[in-house]
Amino acid sequence: MFYGWWDWRFLFLLAGSSLLNYYLGILIAGAKSEKRRNFLIWTGLLQGLGSLLFFKYFNFFIASLTAALLKFNIRLDVYTLNIILPLGISFYTFKTISYLLDIKKGKIEPSRDWVVFFGYVAFFPTVTSGPIDRPGALIPQLKKQRVFNYSQASDGMRQILLGLFKKIVIADNCAAFTTEIFSNYKTLPASSLLFGAFLFTMQIYTDFSGYSDIAIGISNLLGFKVTRNFDSPFFAQNIADFWRRWHITLTTWLTDYVFTPLSIYFRNYGKMGTILAILINFTLIGIWHGANFTFLLFGFLHGCYYIPLILRGTFGKKKKVIAGTGSKFSIGEIINVILTFLLVMFTFVIFRADTLTQAFDYYRRLFSVTIFTMPVITETVNTAVVLLAVILLFWAEWQQRGKQHILQIDFIKAFPVRALIYFGLILLILSFSATKNADFIYFKF
Amino acid sequence: MKSPFKIFFSKLLLFIIPVLILFEVLFRLGFYPIITNSTLFDTKMLAIQRQHIKKIDLLSIGSSITLYDLNSDIIVKNFNKPYYNLGSWGLQITDMRALLQSFVKEYHPKYVILCSSFTDFISPSNDTYANYINTDFWVKNNFPEAFYFKDYHSIHQIVRRKYKAYPLNFDKWGGAALKFTLKDIVWNKWNEHGIFPTKYSNCNYSDLDSLSTFLHQQHIKFIFIQAPIKKSYANTVLSKQIIQSHFDKCRSITESHGGTYLSYYKTDVFTDNYFIDQYHLQGTGAEVLTRLVVEDLKKIIF
Numbered sequence: 001m002f003y004g005w006w007d008w009r010f011l012f013l014l015a016g017s018s019l020l021n022y023y024l025g026i027l028i029a030g031a032k033s034e035k036r037r038n039f040l041i042w043t044g045l046l047q048g049l050g051s052l053l054f055f056k057y058f059n060f061f062i063a064s065l066t067a068a069l070l071k072f073n074i075r076l077d078v079y080t081l082n083i084i085l086p087l088g089i090s091f092y093t094f095k096t097i098s099y100l101l102d103i104k105k106g107k108i109e110p111s112r113d114w115v116v117f118f119g120y121v122a123f124f125p126t127v128t129s130g131p132i133d134r135p136g137a138l139i140p141q142l143k144k145q146r147v148f149n150y151s152q153a154s155d156g157m158r159q160i161l162l163g164l165f166k167k168i169v170i171a172d173n174c175a176a177f178t179t180e181i182f183s184n185y186k187t188l189p190a191s192s193l194l195f196g197a198f199l200f201t202m203q204i205y206t207d208f209s210g211y212s213d214i215a216i217g218i219s220n221l222l223g224f225k226v227t228r229n230f231d232s233p234f235f236a237q238n239i240a241d242f243w244r245r246w247h248i249t250l251t252t253w254l255t256d257y258v259f260t261p262l263s264i265y266f267r268n269y270g271k272m273g274t275i276l277a278i279l280i281n282f283t284l285i286g287i288w289h290g291a292n293f294t295f296l297l298f299g300f301l302h303g304c305y306y307i308p309l310i311l312r313g314t315f316g317k318k319k320k321v322i323a324g325t326g327s328k329f330s331i332g333e334i335i336n337v338i339l340t341f342l343l344v345m346f347t348f349v350i351f352r353a354d355t356l357t358q359a360f361d362y363y364r365r366l367f368s369v370t371i372f373t374m375p376v377i378t379e380t381v382n383t384a385v386v387l388l389a390v391i392l393l394f395w396a397e398w399q400q401r402g403k404q405h406i407l408q409i410d411f412i413k414a415f416p417v418r419a420l421i422y423f424g425l426i427l428l429i430l431s432f433s434a435t436k437n438a439d440f441i442y443f444k445f
Numbered sequence: 446m447k448s449p450f451k452i453f454f455s456k457l458l459l460f461i462i463p464v465l466i467l468f469e470v471l472f473r474l475g476f477y478p479i480i481t482n483s484t485l486f487d488t489k490m491l492a493i494q495r496q497h498i499k500k501i502d503l504l505s506i507g508s509s510i511t512l513y514d515l516n517s518d519i520i521v522k523n524f525n526k527p528y529y530n531l532g533s534w535g536l537q538i539t540d541m542r543a544l545l546q547s548f549v550k551e552y553h554p555k556y557v558i559l560c561s562s563f564t565d566f567i568s569p570s571n572d573t574y575a576n577y578i579n580t581d582f583w584v585k586n587n588f589p590e591a592f593y594f595k596d597y598h599s600i601h602q603i604v605r606r607k608y609k610a611y612p613l614n615f616d617k618w619g620g621a622a623l624k625f626t627l628k629d630i631v632w633n634k635w636n637e638h639g640i641f642p643t644k645y646s647n648c649n650y651s652d653l654d655s656l657s658t659f660l661h662q663q664h665i666k667f668i669f670i671q672a673p674i675k676k677s678y679a680n681t682v683l684s685k686q687i688i689q690s691h692f693d694k695c696r697s698i699t700e701s702h703g704g705t706y707l708s709y710y711k712t713d714v715f716t717d718n719y720f721i722d723q724y725h726l727q728g729t730g731a732e733v734l735t736r737l738v739v740e741d742l743k744k745i746i747f
Contacts, residue, residue, distance in 0.1 A: 419460075
């Protein structure tokens, strides 16, 4: 019902894909030969990736091919189709693929209960925008009889509140500014463009992590534990550290099913092999977001950021958590955090731009003398609210690092104090929600 | 021992109830919910709710022309019938068409008066009125606080609207008078020539047709009043032709569905001193117009 509310026609795709993968799972587990198992796996991959390619990339491919051929004076009269992207297709396709591959590897048993399996694919809190949960984690929970768990449910409510705060107070208010700035970037000073890049970075983080918080919170209310998707990514000290904290379920999915097999495949080429594997992996992360060269370049650039780490041999080493568990941090750590943030922020300009030309033009205007002027701010109250809310969020993330989310404040023993914090957030949400509510950014992926 | 679910639910209520109380307090303090993007329309709807108006025999609808050009006192004194002026700034014919669906159902009028100028035919419809139209009458009348949640606007926006709004003064029948002295005249508006017709005019004409048909089907008498325009507006042959063509269209549409068309484009009666700009009459001008209108309406309204 939840999925059909958006567009009932795509229920058939979701149900058809679930049905096929349900039977494929059972057949793969019962297959006697490797050849048959591979055939069944490829059938599943073909269906999943085929739908994804068709719905998400068909028009992009045709348009790019036509444009490329036109450069050689070859005119190709192929019409693009009016295709609507089914909600959450990138997310549930990855779920079905990991299900089949995990069965093949013997990591999990196929589900013999179709209700459970359909529930796994279309698990409503996460079906639209993740987190992309693995079958090994979610299917056993779906099989169990659920009992109301007070502490889990109240933790869920807290996380929903946090998600709403991030989305409504920060992301939606940022969206109002970034839409304005990116639409009129040609007439604005560089300082406004820098401010726009900063705000978009905040917007995408709070929008997507806010959504994840709400999804995880609802799952908790229903008695399910869903994998965390963000872990204070802007405290990362290098790009590898950033991706271990940003969209965690997508990164780990691609690490397990793309990067690791590729690394093994290229192992004879040493560091060059690792670089190649990481570039492919990150280019895929980029185009997973959508059919646009901007996303492709975004992913590729992030792959390039890894090269110094691979060459220095520090790529696989987990960076120590900033300041450890104490509260003091070194100057070096702070510089690392700022540099990583800046690198990420500049790539988000490409992510936000409609075309590569627009992104490059934005960069060109960004690096000009007007960077030393005051940015143009029209809505002073909303700007102040956004900036204060961002500071509050990062302060809380810093204080609460190591916890699942920042509202896990059970260490405050006095209930009235905790209640005051919750009411404070509720009041901020009610008082400063944006004039226009923007859709969740990741809904379109 | 209470069950964990009951404890959870009770604690949840502990957070929900203060939020509801907060909005009730806001309402009582006059920070009303944002229903549409017209402050005047919202305030008027809440005023009707507070006055417990259930029936309006003589209902006038329109833009600021209806609001300012019809003097409520004169109408009420001359017709012993429940009357209300639902005129609101910026309403276009397409909006009136949509709103009348609700108003007819809610207030069962016998006569609908539209005092109009061509400024009612220049813009597209305002989608925000849908929030009012699509809300149940019972909710509008008994629980307008529901609008806080129906189309959510932040408290910050609500507070800002209250303090930034243009002063809203209307009488208990919804009408208002513009009291301007010479120094209040905005001179660039005094001789302003707005663009007419626009690309939205045809759509508004077609909605005037639909509005007349609808009222005719409901057995409600529709009276179209062509409001005066300042003499200097029609200072060229082209502008004379444009307004004449507009008058002809309005007359033809209104009369084809059994409505009454009354024109008060009388430049000899409505001289410049009655206006505050090209289209709006000030208080004394409104009185003169309303007296003339009342004389004509006495032949129609019994």
